[in-house]
Amino acid sequence: MSKVTVVGAGNVGATCANVLAFNEVADEVVMLDVKEGVSEGKAMDMMQTAQLLGFDSTLVGCTNDYAQTANSDVVVITSGIPRKPGMTREELIGVNAGIVKSVAENLLKYSPNAIIVVISNPMDTMTYLALKALGLPKNRVIGMGGALDSSRFKYFLSQAIGCNANEVEGMVIGGHGDTTMIPLTRFATYKGMPVANFISAEKLEEVAAATMVGGATLSCWVLLHGMHRVQQEHSSLNLSCTTKRKWFLVQYSWKANTANLIFASVFLLSWARMASKRSLN
Numbered sequence: 001m002s003k004v005t006v007v008g009a010g011n012v013g014a015t016c017a018n019v020l021a022f023n024e025v026a027d028e029v030v031m032l033d034v035k036e037g038v039s040e041g042k043a044m045d046m047m048q049t050a051q052l053l054g055f056d057s058t059l060v061g062c063t064n065d066y067a068q069t070a071n072s073d074v075v076v077i078t079s080g081i082p083r084k085p086g087m088t089r090e091e092l093i094g095v096n097a098g099i100v101k102s103v104a105e106n107l108l109k110y111s112p113n114a115i116i117v118v119i120s121n122p123m124d125t126m127t128y129l130a131l132k133a134l135g136l137p138k139n140r141v142i143g144m145g146g147a148l149d150s151s152r153f154k155y156f157l158s159q160a161i162g163c164n165a166n167e168v169e170g171m172v173i174g175g176h177g178d179t180t181m182i183p184l185t186r187f188a189t190y191k192g193m194p195v196a197n198f199i200s201a202e203k204l205e206e207v208a209a210a211t212m213v214g215g216a217t218l219s220c221w222v223l224l225h226g227m228h229r230v231q232q233e234h235s236s237l238n239l240s241c242t243t244k245r246k247w248f249l250v251q252y253s254w255k256a257n258t259a260n261l262i263f264a265s266v267f268l269l270s271w272a273r274m275a276s277k278r279s280l281n
Contacts, residue, residue, distance in 0.1 A: 001027045002073050003071060004020055004072060004208050005031075005032060005074075005076070005107065006028040006032070006140065007079045008078035009061065012078045012119060016078065021058075021222055022055050022057075024056060024057045025057070026057060026074075028058045029050040029060070030061075030072070031061045031140060032061075032062050032068070034064055034079075038051070038063075039063065040061035040062065043060055046059050047059050048059065067107065069110050072114045073114060073115070074114060074115045075107045077107075077119060077120055079100065088200060091153060092122055095158075097129055100120050101129055101133050104134055105134065106128045116142065118143050121176075121178065124177070125145045146176070148176070150170060152214040153170045155170045160195075161195065170189075170195075171188075183207070185204050
């Protein structure tokens with residue numbers, strides 16, 4: 001029986017748990033949060049769609065009860081405060097370091113053999129912190145930034161070319177930060193051909209720049225959403241319907257894109273763990 005735990009029932013964590021259950025990556029998915037009733041309510045809501053969507057995974061929510069995470073094969077840490085508009089990921093270190101360290105230590109007490117996937121920002125620092133705090137082999141503590149940054153890079157390339165994102169190949173290396181990631185523009189391809197054959201060098205630079213600040217751009221949409229709420233109270237502000245639609249689409253895409261990447265990572269890790277168990281037996 002396979003088991004995955006997701007810590008944090010916010011936008012990313014809850015969507016991640018939903019995607020994992022729907023795709024039956026594990027027999028059981030546990031969603032844990034510090035806010036009482038939040039993960040339980042969301043888990044119940046998701047499980048009520050099981051018959052309609054045809055999945056057999058069990059999804060359980062709990063509040064700070066790490067005993068329910070026992071014997072997890074993979075744990076995904078999304079907990080911590082999110083970025084506010086204008087903030088860098090690095091500004092979250094002071095608060096999120098304590099949260100991630102505590103969460104990781106509690107998880108390891110009940111799941112000593114689990115593989116840990118870190119999502120919390122600043123992702124590179126939090127992954128390194130978990131590695132050092134837990135003393136685990138480096139192949140058991142994984143940060144998800146590179147997959148997300150590469151996916152954003154391919155999205156922006158597809159928008160510039162005017163094609164389907166699945167027809168584009170591209171990779172981002174470096175850190176998961178606005179100034180540390182490096183989109184490998186020279187190696188990006190569209191249907192096997194260099195993207196430089198289809199867009200100008202100037203446009204390619206714009207794509208690389210947009211990729212590097214992809215997370216900050218999403219935070220700006222959050223700010224626009226806040227401005228819309230202010231507009232409802234102060235009619236002198238004018239935000240168009242287009243802005244409102246863009247905010248909804250970006251907010252949804254942000255959650256779905258990140259969660260689907262987590263799903264892909266956890267699926268591969270779960271498959272590898274189960275294959276290892278079979279070979280031992």
